């Protein structure tokens with residue numbers, strides 16, 4: 303073994319309460335790295351095809367990044383993996399905080415759970431030591447209460463915990479898994495998988511050193527990186543100050559401003575992701591009014607500003623950064639109103655400010671903060687919860703449902719009190735909240751009467767706060783990636799910010815060989831997606847990748863001692879993407895099954911704004927992407943030849 307990985311993962315069977323430690327060997331890590339690459343390989347090997355994701359036979363994995371614990375910057379994220387009960391295909395979600403390094407310090411690169419306990423349990427993981435404990439006293443507790451109770455029980459304040467809240471316990475298909483009180487691996491509904499195993503929490507504590515092949519080289523890369531990363535220029539600093547004005551000019555003139563990594567960095571450094579709310583709402587990036595409205599018309603500058611930059615900063619008590627992060631976009635806030643008044647919480651992220659703001663035409667920041675806190679404590683995805691509420695409001699406004707359905711709630715755009723109450727009902731699975739707790743696709747099927755036209759999703763997953771009509775790269779990501787409705791892989795904008803063309807000769811060749819603008823854009827997207835597999839499997843943060851030329855290749859070589867070329871790594875990224883897609887094929891998912899809702903492709907409903915009248919030709923985009931990736935449109939994923947080429951022949955369908 304060289305370095306970067308511990309060389310071991312552990313499988314815990316909750317039915318018969320046994321554990322199995324696997325040492326897959328160096329070649330395995332070269333092929334799949336760690337993170338969800340390792341996770342996909344294990345699930346393909348061990349989980350039977352067609353298994354119900356909430357059945358005991360299903361697997362749930364907690365995976366660290368290959369670079370986690372090596373001191374590489376931005377490398378502190380962990381990934382949960384499993385079959386998604388929301389989309390029926392490959393599911394993964396990741397979160398930052400401090401958990402990932404703690405997992406690795408126990409001596410494991412990943413922990414997998416299969417089987418199911420008859421009664422609630424939690425699992426303590428120490429150095430080469432796994433213990434299944436009674437969790438009756440934790441069941442029903444929210445995330446911070448669960449973490450606190452486990453720390454008390456162990457008498458150890460430094461233990462790191464991953465847990466589900468009540469939403470995961472109640473098998474809500476839009477629930478996630480949280481750590482550090484609120485950092486949630488929210489997408490894909492994997493909280494329900496954990497709930498189905500009656501696994502309330504997993505606590506990690508270890509002191510093992512993560513092996514690194516060339517530690518001095520990591521230090522040197524960090525030094526160089528930080529010198530460049532800390533530089534800020536006057537133009538960016540001024541632009542940050544006048545972002546509101548810039549956004550309005552863009553909104554009214556449609557003039558696109560080229561995005562710069564240094565500017566995004568300046569914004570995140572000062573405000574975190576909340577620094578982009580106004581800009582996104584005004585320029586057509588944030589979907590408004592359940593994808594049927596326009597930023598500067600329906601959700602005015604004044605409204606958007608109430609949930610953006612300085613308005614959010616007024617609540618911030620202190621900034622914080624995840625493990626090994628030089629940016630620090632996180633913040634702890636004082637909650638000033640509502641049921642959590644006087645308590646501390648996490649600063650709402652842009653996705654949450656959009657999902658409970660522009661999507662619902664709500665500009666009451668206190669209500670948004672309360673919703674954020676409720677969802678964080680219950681362990682439910684804010685993007686999906688906002689989407690589900692927007693769907694309910696539109697059904698109500700169009701007479702498809704009424705007060706008899708909603709338990710007396712008079713739903714409407716911008717009605718904060720009703721929105722907070724409906725969120726409570728979703729969390730508790732009470733009344734109509736029970737219908738919404740499994741996402742808009744299933745809710746529309748239950749409501750019927752044409753409600754599906756208001757259900758905006760891809761393959762069952764509610765869409766994030768980035769409008770695919772503005773950046774068609776998001777349409778490719780939402781519909782074609784193995785985890786549909788995902789915004790943290792790539793789009794045309796990110797592909798430019800990643801700089802893939804300059805950094806990977808193969809990416810340059812791919813783009814050069816394409817004919818026409820769309821084909822070139824899709825090729826650039828494809829290379830960006832391969833690159834993001836490396837970022838994710840390294841345990842690295844997307845925000846590092848969009849605010850800098852993240853030295854992923856250099857870090858991987860220094861940590862492992864492999865000395866692979868950029869193109870060899872790009873090929874590894876392609877392998878991991880293909881393996882995750884092959885999982886979907888094995889589950890019988892076709893190219894059409896994860897289709898994107900019409901509203902995300904068609905701007906004819908919009909009266910004004912940059913996305914008015916836009917029509918995305920999804921069929922052509924999909925053909926182009928499938929062609930670039932070596933995928934078969936009929937079968938819905940990689941051809942057997944492509945799988946063989948990537949040394950994945952034994953997983954070919």
Ligand code: SF4
Nearest residue numbers: 398624627631843845
């Ligand atoms: S940029 Fe933000 S989310 Fe990413 S690692 Fe740093 S603090 Fe965490």
